[in-house]
Amino acid sequence: xxxxxxxxxxxxxxxxxxxxxxxxxxxxxxxxxxRKQSRIYHPxxxxxxxxxxxxxxxFNRTKRAYEVLSDPxxxxxxxxxxxxxxxxxxxxxxxxxxxxxxIREEYERLAQAAAERRMQQRTNPRGNITINVNxxxxxxxxxxxxxxxxxxxSMSIAQSxxxxxxxxxxxxxxxxxxxxxxxxxxxxxxAGRRLLNKGWLEICLGAGNGFLLGLKGGRTxxxxxxxxxxxxxxxxxxxVIPAVFSTLAVQLDKHTIGSLTLNAGPQSSMxxxxxxxxxQHAISTSFxxxxxxxxxxxxxxxxxxxxxxxxxxxxxxxxxxxxxxxGVEKKVSxxxxxxxxxxxxxxxGVILKLKIIRSNQSYVFPIHLSDxxxxxxxxxxSVTPIIAWFFVKKAIMDPMEADRKSIEVExxxxxxxxxxxxxxxxxxxxxxxxxxxxxxxxxxxxxxxxLIITRAIYGCLSENSTQFKPEASHDVTIPIQCLVRxxxxxxxxxxxxxxxxxxxxxxxxxxxxxxxYTFNDVPKTINVKDNEPVRLxx
Numbered sequence: 001x002x003x004x005x006x007x008x009x010x011x012x013x014x015x016x017x018x019x020x021x022x023x024x025x026x027x028x029x030x031x032x033x034x035r036k037q038s039r040i041y042h043p044x045x046x047x048x049x050x051x052x053x054x055x056x057x058x059f060n061r062t063k064r065a066y067e068v069l070s071d072p073x074x075x076x077x078x079x080x081x082x083x084x085x086x087x088x089x090x091x092x093x094x095x096x097x098x099x100x101x102x103i104r105e106e107y108e109r110l111a112q113a114a115a116e117r118r119m120q121q122r123t124n125p126r127g128n129i130t131i132n133v134n135x136x137x138x139x140x141x142x143x144x145x146x147x148x149x150x151x152x153x154s155m156s157i158a159q160s161x162x163x164x165x166x167x168x169x170x171x172x173x174x175x176x177x178x179x180x181x182x183x184x185x186x187x188x189x190x191a192g193r194r195l196l197n198k199g200w201l202e203i204c205l206g207a208g209n210g211f212l213l214g215l216k217g218g219r220t221x222x223x224x225x226x227x228x229x230x231x232x233x234x235x236x237x238x239x240v241i242p243a244v245f246s247t248l249a250v251q252l253d254k255h256t257i258g259s260l261t262l263n264a265g266p267q268s269s270m271x272x273x274x275x276x277x278x279x280q281h282a283i284s285t286s287f288x289x290x291x292x293x294x295x296x297x298x299x300x301x302x303x304x305x306x307x308x309x310x311x312x313x314x315x316x317x318x319x320x321x322x323x324x325x326x327g328v329e330k331k332v333s334x335x336x337x338x339x340x341x342x343x344x345x346x347x348x349g350v351i352l353k354l355k356i357i358r359s360n361q362s363y364v365f366p367i368h369l370s371d372x373x374x375x376x377x378x379x380x381x382s383v384t385p386i387i388a389w390f391f392v393k394k395a396i397m398d399p400m401e402a403d404r405k406s407i408e409v410e411x412x413x414x415x416x417x418x419x420x421x422x423x424x425x426x427x428x429x430x431x432x433x434x435x436x437x438x439x440x441x442x443x444x445x446x447x448x449x450x451l452i453i454t455r456a457i458y459g460c461l462s463e464n465s466t467q468f469k470p471e472a473s474h475d476v477t478i479p480i481q482c483l484v485r486x487x488x489x490x491x492x493x494x495x496x497x498x499x500x501x502x503x504x505x506x507x508x509x510x511x512x513x514x515x516x517y518t519f520n521d522v523p524k525t526i527n528v529k530d531n532e533p534v535r536l537x538x
Contacts, residue, residue, distance in 0.1 A: 013065075013083045013498070014494055014495065014498035015064075015065035015068055015069055015078065015083075016069070016492070016494065017492070017494040017495065017498035017499055018061065018062070018065050018498055019033040019034065019037065019062070019066070019069070020033060020483055020490075020491065020492065020499065021033050021069070021492065022492045022493075023492075025069070030066065030069050030070050031070070034062065034065075034070075037058075037062045038059065038062060039437075040058075040433055040437050040482070041055050041059040041062055041430075041433055042055065042059055043055045043056045043059060046433065051432065054429035054432060054433055055433055057426060057429060058426070058429060058430055058433060058500070061426075125159065125161050125360060125361070126159070126160045126361070127157075127158060127159040127360070127361045128156075128157070128362050128363075128364065129155075129156070129157050129158075129362075129363050130157075130363075130364040130365075130366070131152060131154075131363075131364070131365050132152070132153040132366050132368070133150060133151070133152060133153065133365060133366065133367040133368065134150070134151045134152075134368050135148075135150045135367050135368060135369055136349070136368055136369065136370050136371055137149050137150070138150070138369065138377075139369055139370045139374045139376055139377045140370055140371065140372070140374065153180065153181075153368070154178070154179060154180035154181070155178070155179050155180075156176065156177065156178045156179075157176065157178075158174070158176040159174065159175055159176075160173065160174035160175075161173055161174075167195075168194055168195040168196075169192070169193070169194050169195075170192075170193045170194075171190065171191070171192055171193075172190070172191040172192075172193055172202075172204075173188075173189070173190050173191075174188070174189050174190075174191075175187065175188045176208075185208065185209065186208055187206060187207065187208025187209060187212075188206060188207055188208060189204055189205065189206035189207075189212065190204065190205055191203065191204035191205075191214075192204075196219075198219055198220045199217065199218050199219030199220060200217060200218050200219075201215075201217045202214075202215070202216040202230075203215055203216075204216070209234070209236070210234050210235050210236035210237070210241075211234075211235040212232060212233070212234050212235070213233045213235075214230060214232040214233070215230050215231055216228070216230030223251075224250060224251035225248070225249070225251070226248075227246070227247065227248050227249070228246070228247050229244070229245055229246030229247065230245060232265075241265070242265065243263070243264065243265030243266070244262075244265065245261070245263045245264070245265075246261070246262050247260070247261040247262075248260045248261075252274075255276055255277055256274065256275065256276045257274070257275050258273070258274045258275075259271075259272075259273045259274075259275075260272055261273070263290070267290065267291055267292070268291055269288055269289065269290025269291070270288070270289045271286055271287070271288045271289075272287045273285065273286040279303065279305065280302070280305075281300070281301065281302060281303065282299075282300070282301040282303065283298075283299070283300050284297075284298070284299045285297065285298045285299075288318075292319075293319045293320045294318050295316055295317060295318020295319065295320060296316070296317055296318060297314065297315070297316045298314065298315055299312065299314035299315075299325075300312070300313045300314070301313075308330065308331035309328060309329065309330050309331070310328065310329040311327075311328055312325070312326065312327045312329065312341070313325070313326050314326075316345075320347075321345060321346040321348070322345055322346055323343055323344070323345030323346075323348055324344050325341055325342065325343045325344075326341070326342055327339060327340055327341030327342060327353075328340055330389075332397065335358060335359045336356075336357065336358050336359075337357040338354075338355070338356060338357075339354070339355035339356075339357065340352070340353070340354055340355075340385035340389075341353040341355075342381045342382055344373055344378060345373075346373070347371070349370045349372050349373065349374075349377075350368075350369045350372075350373060350374060350377040350381055351366055351367065351368050351381075352366075352367045352369055352381040352384070352385070353365070353366045353367070354385070369381055405508075408508075409507065409508030409509075412507060412508065420503070420504065420507065423497075423503040423504065426503070427474075427479075427500075427502055427503040430500045430501040431478050431479060431501045434478050434479065434482045434500075434501060435478070437482050438478045438481050438482050441481055441484055442481060445481075445484065445487065448487065449519075449520050449521055450484075450487035451484050451487050451488065451489060451517060451518075451519050451536055451537060452481075452517060452519075453477055453480045453481040453484070453489075453515060453516070454477075454516045454517060454518060454523070455475075455477055455514075455515075455516040456475070456476045456477045456479075456481075456513065456514065456515045456516070457473055457474070457475060457476065457513075457514045458473060458474060458476045458496055458497075458502060458505070458512075458513045458514075459472050459474060459505045459506065459511055459512075460473060460505070460506045460509050460510065460511055460512075461512065468514075469506075471505075472505045472506035472509065473505055474503070474505055476496075476499075476501060476502055476513070478501060479499060479500060479501025479502060482500075482501070483499070487519075487537075488536070488537075489515075489534060489535065490534070490535050491533060492533055493531055493532070493533045494531060495530050496511070496513050496530055497511075497530070510529075510530065511530045512527050512528060512529055512530065513527070513528050513530070513534070514526070514527050515528075515534075515536070517536065519536070526538075
């Protein structure tokens, strides 16, 4: 699919790999790695101006990596969200005893706040288009001698925009249109919203089904309790219709919120709702007591984050009858999702609902398949979206995703061109500074017939060949030998391009590390993938 833009393609620093440490390194290991690299890169150990300048550059990187990993607070931030988290404004308010999960949650909150500040500079359009399709004749034909008819039963369009005036004031404009069986109606509303201390206030004016005047507001009472409510006055030909509504929400625990909502008006009701949500699951229950119906609803969502998918089940039972739903939501890009839901109930029958979400816009297609619970309708409602998804994915989305990734790699190369050049110069500087260490370790290993690196190459192989591409590979014999300690080479699971003396010769492409070595005077060769751990002798 087309790129969803503004993704951060900037290369991130890997402090663990730079110090050649595992992700669970102890403080003792961190100190040892820092001392080892300081002996190579400390400026005082180099006399000529060129070497001293290179040493200052490498020592500053070593010191920065050590400062982050040896500080528990900074390390928790770095482990949770990477180097970008260390640059996010607002970390000074975060308590230093928070867990990594809480650190990530705090980072996401701060990042969202920053995004919201950017959004204040432009409108925030939201919209919904719903097209109701009547396809009941497919499974319960009116006249079997004729082709089943599929009709558009109704259509509705809703749109709103937010126009920031100041940091605290905003104008919201919204409108809607509805059409069914040749008749229709619509409405328009404009509202002024002001942010207050721990709350907000909104005044709205509307027209459509009579003139509408409304007042809404909300306030956070404590860290766990908030309340909002308001009133509307709808001026119609036969009189004024008032309405009052209010919601009290309470944070019951870290993952659970309870709320009580009261509505007094043409359709009065009282709703009690409890929502529980974690990284893997979400459960919601509600009980509505009102007119014209009383009903109970329960829903369950299984969040499959690794597959960017959500599985949903819900049930609703009351004086109107009952209804059960099952469905799936699949994220197909950064801002886009597809949703397919099958609804089975009495008296609603079988309905297949397809939904496309693109940023703040949604397109909904409820397809009414039968007025009664027909097994064939249930079967095809369940199977058709799955077959359609695999066809669209293989024939359209996968090729588009391959193109998108190719474009993203090229964009990343352009964005990081200067940094890649700097990394290459830094790698050459590191190799220059390693020369004396390399000679010392090589002599020690030769004396004990230990681990001697005769040649090491890092980069991309030519297609259908075991040979490296000259323009996409480089020699890393010296850096690899310098990582040998007491006859053992240990590399951890991460990209080798972040090791001292390494650089990425071909951003976005698959790379390998080939090591030719001798141990006890026996020559051997190994090939390892870029992120594969290494331990020699193995």
